[in-house]
Amino acid sequence: MSETRTAPAEGTVRRIAVVSAGLSQPSSTRMLADRLADATVRRLEGQGIRVQVETIELRDHARDITNNMLAGFPSPALGGVLETVIGADGLIAVSPIFAASYSGLFKSFFDIVDPESLEEMPVLIGATGGTPRHSLALDYALRPLFTYLRADVIPTGVYAASADWGSVGDTASNNSLASLPERIERASIRFARAVAASDRSSRVQDPFALDPSFNPTGGFTAT
């Protein structure tokens, strides 16, 4: 597929936040997250766009996430993480699949993100699991979550089963099965395009901004 694209302005920078909800260290979830980020960065840099990637291991913030759910506000460290995610031009979100869905830690994190703060965020979803049987969790669990948040979820998500890390795929057969690296590359095409077009990181987000239609008397005359 080819298309005419305007060359990015000199010195264009895009920020990508990577959220990995893997629990073990090292984790295959983090490995998939890193591969998705690398593929996206290569693609953007190929277009002359500088990319800043900030990777967040939710495990490092597990206690703060729980505390935020109970106390209602983030610790300073978690507050910084939330700002990184909300202020990015694109988000790569990767979770292990536990009990047929994203992990509890992954959901808890997105529960504390302001529900309106990810609107129009380009999101690339990824998931990992022991067997390929759970790959649809990408589309019945992760995708609806980000759809609810009115994020722009890239149609192609990437699922990596344990076996994928040692497989070359099977493009010769009738049921063409791409290898994990091929699927990562494929997903990065559209995600990189969406990130390149995103101006979220340059927008000023003011949580104290009033809706322009707000009237302190509700239109009733005060005396």
Add this chain to the structure above:
Amino acid sequence: MTVQFGVFTIGDVTTDPTTGRAPSEYERIKSMVAIALKAEEVGLDVFATGEHHNPPFVPSSPTTMLGYIAAQTKNLLLSTSTTLITTNDPVKISEDFAMLQHLADGRVDIMLGRGNTGPVYPWFGQDIRQGIPLAVENYALLHKLWHEDVVDWSGQFRTPLQGFTSTPRPLDGVAPFVWHGSIRSPEIAEQAAFYGDGFFANNIFWPKEHYMRLIGLYRQRFEHYGHGSADQAIVGLGGQVFMRPKSQDAVNEFRPYFDNAPVYGHGPSLEEFTAQTPLTVGSPQEVIDRYASMRDSFGNYQRQLFLMDHAGLPLKVVLEQLDILGGEVVPALRREFAKDRPAQVPDGPTHAARVAARDAALSSDAANPVVQDNPAETALDGAK
């Protein structure tokens, strides 16, 4: 009273985690009264009660309780924290608080809030998604009922009124002072600023940076609407303390209450929470130092309320805390807050001072009549 100091209570019935015993509703209600009387005895200025309509909370009927306390006190200012402007009928708020104002010889003001208990809205026939519009419209009506003798009204949320007079009229023709309480909504800061009312930032559960922004917004908009300079806006703050002569004793005694407290228990540690919120657990001097620094963050302010009696703390301990608060902490804070306080910064609002200000304004208006801008037009300009 440069700065008014007092206590505000949620009125929760909570099991004491150190004994496993919960007070009965009767005991808790009487405890709240005892706390109010103690507040007056130790020289505090304000007692404010919450309003709730679900267990484990007892104060569903604030003016009943405040009227009972008014009869047993001489100087204590009686207030709320908060009165639900969303689910109460503004007509009944107008009547109840005007009645209380007469009975208490003017020692009454009111803090309005939206309430955050979802089912209370449908229980009272309202919709929580309309929280802000309810707060805006209901207050517009309440304001009208207190400032106009005969009211014609129609709005979205209650039955229209034609030729209605809310009785009794406010004492001396001056309505109870109104605080608008908010934890997070810029709309409420805007509303308080528009009317030139007070803004109470209940900051006890959240970090100060958030409230510096919210109070800054209120002050700026107060000035915008022409009520005075930003530093003349009327600001109230919450606080939460537990004290013993030795800091470590306070920490050891309070920790089980903190760890099991409703709202934040089983979450952040006591140390994290005291670092991130105004909760201060330690010696009286530590409390004095922490709260004396509040105006560095929020500017000179008018009212400081402390939450002293939640999480199952026994009445005896709460009364001891009030002895320390009134005996050591508040006198020191009064001295601190009086230092370098600019002359134009107003004192905490009282009925007597407001009546005097009204009379002064009337006599100067009579001498120099001026044409007032239409405040509704100003509001629309401000919302742009």
